Amino acid sequence: MKKYVEFKNHQREIYHFQLRLIVSIGFVLVLLAILLVRFFYLQLLRHNYYQTLAESNRIAVVPIVPNRGLILDRNGLVLARNYSGYTLEINLNKVTDMEATINDLSMLVTITNKDRRRFKKLLAESHNFETLVIRNRLSDEEVARFAAQQYRFPGVEIKARLFRDYPLGEKTSHLIGYIGRINDTEVNQLEESDLSANYRGSDYIGKTGLEQSYEADLHGTTGIEQVEVDANGRAVRMLSLSPPVSGNTLVLSIDAKLQEIAEQSFGDFRGALVAIDPNNGEVLAFVSKPGYDPNPFIDGIDPQSWDELNNSPDVPLNNRALRGQYPPGSTIKPFMALAGLNYHTRTPEQTITDTGVYYLPGSSRQYRDWKAGGHGLVNMFKAIQMSCDTYFYGLATELGIGNIYNFLTRFGFGQKTGIDLEGETSGLLPSQEWKMKRYQQIWYPGDTVSVGIGQGYTLVTPLQLAFATATLANNGVAYRPHLVKEVRSSRSSEARFIAKDPLYDLNIPASQLDLVRRAMVAVTQPGGTAVYASLGAPYHIAGKTGTAQVIAMKQGEKYDAKNVGERLRDHAWFIAYAPAENPQIALAVLVENGGHGGTTAAPIARKVMDYYLLGKVPKPLTKADVQESGAHD
Amino acid sequence: MTKRQLWMRFIAHLDRQLLLGIGLLLLTSLLVLYSADNASFDRPLGQLRNIVVALACMWLVANLPLHYLMRIAVPIYALGMVLLIGVALFGEISHGARRWLNLGVMTIQPSELMKIGVPLLMAWYFEKHEATLTLKNYFIAALLMLMPIALIARQPDLGTSLLITASGFYVLFLAGLSWRVIGGLFVAGIASAPVLWSMMHEYQRHRIMMLFDPSQDALGNGYHTIQATIAVGSGGLLGKGYLNGTQAHLDFLPERTTDFIFAVYSEEFGLLGNLILLALYSFVVWRGFIITSHASTYFTRLMAGSITLTFATYAFVNIGMVSGILPVVGVPLPLISYGGTSMLTLLLGFGMLMSIETHKKLVRT
Numbered sequence: 001m002k003k004y005v006e007f008k009n010h011q012r013e014i015y016h017f018q019l020r021l022i023v024s025i026g027f028v029l030v031l032l033a034i035l036l037v038r039f040f041y042l043q044l045l046r047h048n049y050y051q052t053l054a055e056s057n058r059i060a061v062v063p064i065v066p067n068r069g070l071i072l073d074r075n076g077l078v079l080a081r082n083y084s085g086y087t088l089e090i091n092l093n094k095v096t097d098m099e100a101t102i103n104d105l106s107m108l109v110t111i112t113n114k115d116r117r118r119f120k121k122l123l124a125e126s127h128n129f130e131t132l133v134i135r136n137r138l139s140d141e142e143v144a145r146f147a148a149q150q151y152r153f154p155g156v157e158i159k160a161r162l163f164r165d166y167p168l169g170e171k172t173s174h175l176i177g178y179i180g181r182i183n184d185t186e187v188n189q190l191e192e193s194d195l196s197a198n199y200r201g202s203d204y205i206g207k208t209g210l211e212q213s214y215e216a217d218l219h220g221t222t223g224i225e226q227v228e229v230d231a232n233g234r235a236v237r238m239l240s241l242s243p244p245v246s247g248n249t250l251v252l253s254i255d256a257k258l259q260e261i262a263e264q265s266f267g268d269f270r271g272a273l274v275a276i277d278p279n280n281g282e283v284l285a286f287v288s289k290p291g292y293d294p295n296p297f298i299d300g301i302d303p304q305s306w307d308e309l310n311n312s313p314d315v316p317l318n319n320r321a322l323r324g325q326y327p328p329g330s331t332i333k334p335f336m337a338l339a340g341l342n343y344h345t346r347t348p349e350q351t352i353t354d355t356g357v358y359y360l361p362g363s364s365r366q367y368r369d370w371k372a373g374g375h376g377l378v379n380m381f382k383a384i385q386m387s388c389d390t391y392f393y394g395l396a397t398e399l400g401i402g403n404i405y406n407f408l409t410r411f412g413f414g415q416k417t418g419i420d421l422e423g424e425t426s427g428l429l430p431s432q433e434w435k436m437k438r439y440q441q442i443w444y445p446g447d448t449v450s451v452g453i454g455q456g457y458t459l460v461t462p463l464q465l466a467f468a469t470a471t472l473a474n475n476g477v478a479y480r481p482h483l484v485k486e487v488r489s490s491r492s493s494e495a496r497f498i499a500k501d502p503l504y505d506l507n508i509p510a511s512q513l514d515l516v517r518r519a520m521v522a523v524t525q526p527g528g529t530a531v532y533a534s535l536g537a538p539y540h541i542a543g544k545t546g547t548a549q550v551i552a553m554k555q556g557e558k559y560d561a562k563n564v565g566e567r568l569r570d571h572a573w574f575i576a577y578a579p580a581e582n583p584q585i586a587l588a589v590l591v592e593n594g595g596h597g598g599t600t601a602a603p604i605a606r607k608v609m610d611y612y613l614l615g616k617v618p619k620p621l622t623k624a625d626v627q628e629s630g631a632h633d
Numbered sequence: 634m635t636k637r638q639l640w641m642r643f644i645a646h647l648d649r650q651l652l653l654g655i656g657l658l659l660l661t662s663l664l665v666l667y668s669a670d671n672a673s674f675d676r677p678l679g680q681l682r683n684i685v686v687a688l689a690c691m692w693l694v695a696n697l698p699l700h701y702l703m704r705i706a707v708p709i710y711a712l713g714m715v716l717l718i719g720v721a722l723f724g725e726i727s728h729g730a731r732r733w734l735n736l737g738v739m740t741i742q743p744s745e746l747m748k749i750g751v752p753l754l755m756a757w758y759f760e761k762h763e764a765t766l767t768l769k770n771y772f773i774a775a776l777l778m779l780m781p782i783a784l785i786a787r788q789p790d791l792g793t794s795l796l797i798t799a800s801g802f803y804v805l806f807l808a809g810l811s812w813r814v815i816g817g818l819f820v821a822g823i824a825s826a827p828v829l830w831s832m833m834h835e836y837q838r839h840r841i842m843m844l845f846d847p848s849q850d851a852l853g854n855g856y857h858t859i860q861a862t863i864a865v866g867s868g869g870l871l872g873k874g875y876l877n878g879t880q881a882h883l884d885f886l887p888e889r890t891t892d893f894i895f896a897v898y899s900e901e902f903g904l905l906g907n908l909i910l911l912a913l914y915s916f917v918v919w920r921g922f923i924i925t926s927h928a929s930t931y932f933t934r935l936m937a938g939s940i941t942l943t944f945a946t947y948a949f950v951n952i953g954m955v956s957g958i959l960p961v962v963g964v965p966l967p968l969i970s971y972g973g974t975s976m977l978t979l980l981l982g983f984g985m986l987m988s989i990e991t992h993k994k995l996v997r998t
Binding site: 025038236 | 803806807809860862863864865866867868869870879880883884885899903904907908911915918922925926931934938941942945946949952953956957958
């Protein structure tokens with residue numbers, strides 16, 4: 001039966017099947033075409049795109065952070081260096097219970113409360129993908145102890161890193177400054193100045209001092225290592241390496257030993273000292289007392305220590321030499337005398353009679369000399385030597401504020417010196433315009449009188465005064481003060497010298513300079529205000545004392561150091577250069593609440609000069625050594 | 634009997650052209666596996682074992698006369714159904730799916746058996762009712778196909794169930810299912826897509842979504858697709874060279890000895906290699922169609938056509954999924970991917986093709 005039916009349909013059925021088979025072949029060809037189109041698209045048209053993706057998949061660019069440049073003093077002594085050490089670091093992503101982890105860790109390595117507080121602060125500031133340092137400078141023993149137990153602490157690891165270290169600590173803190181972890185503001189700054197690429201992998205940046213102002217030299221060039229990585233991010237092999245270039249070495253003009261002596265000479269006093277080689281502007285010592293230890297700042301200081309530093313009445317974080325602004329007091333007098341000679345207001349021989357009181361013409365207001373009864377007959381020489389106020393009251397009045405302003409500006413007063421540190425303040429040299437702008441008041445003749453003896457509105461920084469003194473010592477030829485003598489390249493033997501050419505020459509006639517300079521030598525000779533300063537010195541010192549009032553005295557009131565609180569006592573100034581005939585060092589010393597310049601500030605200057613000129617190392621000075629002598633300004 | 638005669642008898646039922654195409658693909662498999670396994674002989678040797686076993690089975694099937702094939706259709710299907718029900722009731726769960734049945738001595742995946750069982754039974758059914766085919770017969774055949782598919786889809790194993798659906802559908806199509814019904818099914822399929830969507834498992838939906846935008850989940854499910862596409866695209870015209878595929882050797886490619894082996898091949902041999910591979914597949918498929926057109930009975934025509942089309946579909950689905958135009962459904966690249974079961978199933982199919990080709994004269998006479 002079946003055969004019969006089959007026979008009937010066989011041809012038609014074969015025909016139908018063949019048709020279906022052809023459709024099937026067509027279907028397969030369509031599938032084939034789809035794949036071919038896809039291959040052409042992926043492997044020809046988009047090949048470059050996918051090649052790039054594959055390359056970026058497999059290649060990781062690993063930055064190699066360069067070694068930061070060293071900072072040396074002028075004799076090659078190391079002031080900032082790198083050393084390799086171990087840190088204990090916690091990967092925030094891998095640790096869930098931070099508190100428990102730290103507690104467990106403290107069983108193995110010492111973790112002080114300071115470390116914990118510091119870590120908490122870092123934690124609060126961090127982005128969550130970071131690893132943070134919980135302990136620095138692990139001892140070998142601690143490293144070994146932790147290594148044995150490491151399996152217990154996933155996400156905690158020991159890393160060998162280079163650390164910055166400042167061997168002289170607080171003695172050079174205001175000079176060298178410190179580096180610290182790069183913060184968000186700095187990240188933005190780096191991006192704006194297109195430096196981000198060079199800071200890939202860098203954790204630190206100069207925050208203050210020379211570390212900040214020479215950041216571009218010190219940082220160096222980040223190296224790049226291209227490594228092939230697998231899908232888990234593990235490096236399989238190195239493909240290429242462009243090695244990092246270490247930062248350049250800074251050779252300072254600072255003499256570290258001199259710096260140390262200057263620092264110690266302050267004893268317990270607060271203050272500042274800037275010593276400059278007048279022949280080239282090299283800063284030999286740059287002290288702001290008290291200093292602070294910069295080392296804890298590098299990895300983030302713990303909040304408690306920070307508060308202690310920040311809230312201390314001694315303000316150790318304030319760079320007094322650079323930013324402290326004080327009335328110059330009588331140290332302004334040599335410059336006032338030069339102004340008088342310059343404008344021919346007074347001749348050297350011209351004398352006045354000092355009765356101890358000065359009146360402006362047609363006024364009954366008294367301007368008293370520091371010496372009751374006055375100095376009698378006084379010419380310009382004696383006025384400087386004895387620091388006669390009355391003489392300069394009159395001179396200032398005769399000069400007028402306009403001339404004073406113009407002349408003192410040439411010595412750098414009221415302007416930044418342009419030293420190679422950031423954050424310098426400009427002091428204040430008053431003028432009629434300034435007063436109008438600042439107080440909306442006209443300039444009174446009485447204002448000029450105060451300016452004549454460095455009181456009133458005038459403010460200077462120790463650095464400014466040292467710079468002016470150096471210019472004076474160098475016969476009016478000014479060099480920009482600079483702390484860095486040369487920048488030694490790390491890739492070649494080349495060195496770049498900082499500020500070797502003079503800034504300007506004031507072209508002061510020799511006769512005028514000669515008078516003022518002789519008078520300044522007389523200041524340190526019997527009859528002068530700073531006799532102690534040169535007692536027994538085998539070279540001549542030209543100097544000038546000064547006193548900066550902390551509190552203003554009312555008319556008729558008399559200042560008595562014993563009656564005012566210690567922090568309200570006058571600040572003592574002493575400016576000097578030596579040897580007087582051929583100056584090698586010029587300096588300005590400020591002793592806060594030190595009273596009289598001749599008794600507290602001048603001995604410090606003497607010790608510094610003795611060491612610099614003679615190589616003599618002095619004994620440290622304490623407050624007990626300084627008797628409140630009867631000597632006055 | 635001379636040695637030569639023995640040899641002639643041994644190869645009498647092997648189709649030389651088909652064997653050539655299959656052989657070249659299997660050699661390619663060993664070559665690529667060596668690279669995919671990071672220049673280790675582990676996988677190539679394992680695959681060689683799979684190949685030897687599967688080739689032996691192929692030889693056996695090729696030597697089986699056709700009426701044997703007809704005779705085993707119902708038992709194979711019945712066994713498959715029993716096992717599938719067994720899996721549904723007592724199956725072992727692995728990777729979130731209940732696909733394996735532990736028989737004590739061995740673990741088996743009954744859905745693999747159904748890859749052959751379903752078209753075999755359907756071809757048998759149509760042969761039985763060849764003379765009096767009505768729409769009702771197509772309906773019954775479709776039902777026979779859908780029962781195991783439903784069980785497999787429930788496991789869930791979307792890839793296998795879709796492929797079995799395809800092979801079953803090819804039988805229906807070749808058996809002459811009217812174009813109107815096909816059109817109707819097509820429309821119904823599209824209309825029911827939202828319903829299917831709602832019935833799908835979360836991971837299945839995810840995989841389909843990923844097809845449209847793999848970057849949505851670059852580290853999760855989209856990762857496979859993205860990395861495979863990168864491998865293929867970065868291969869370029871000539872490829873990166875044998876053993877030089879970075880995507881493969883640096884671990885970016887997942888499942889690179891099994892489902893994603895095509896990415897390894899394509900990365901190292903480029904467009905040129907792809908064209909050669911497609912040519913090899915086309916050759917095998919072409920030979921399959923030739924055998925189909927020679928086939929003497931309704932059963933053998935349907936069976937040969939379905940086997941050939943299913944083979945082409947496997948290759949297309951795998952390559953399409955690796956190169957990012959189809960969702961990742963877990964289909965190996967036929968004859969190339971590492972794996973014993975799929976190798977066995979495929980070569981059993983080719984054995985049938987060879988049997989169909991070499992036994993037809995006997996039937997005719």
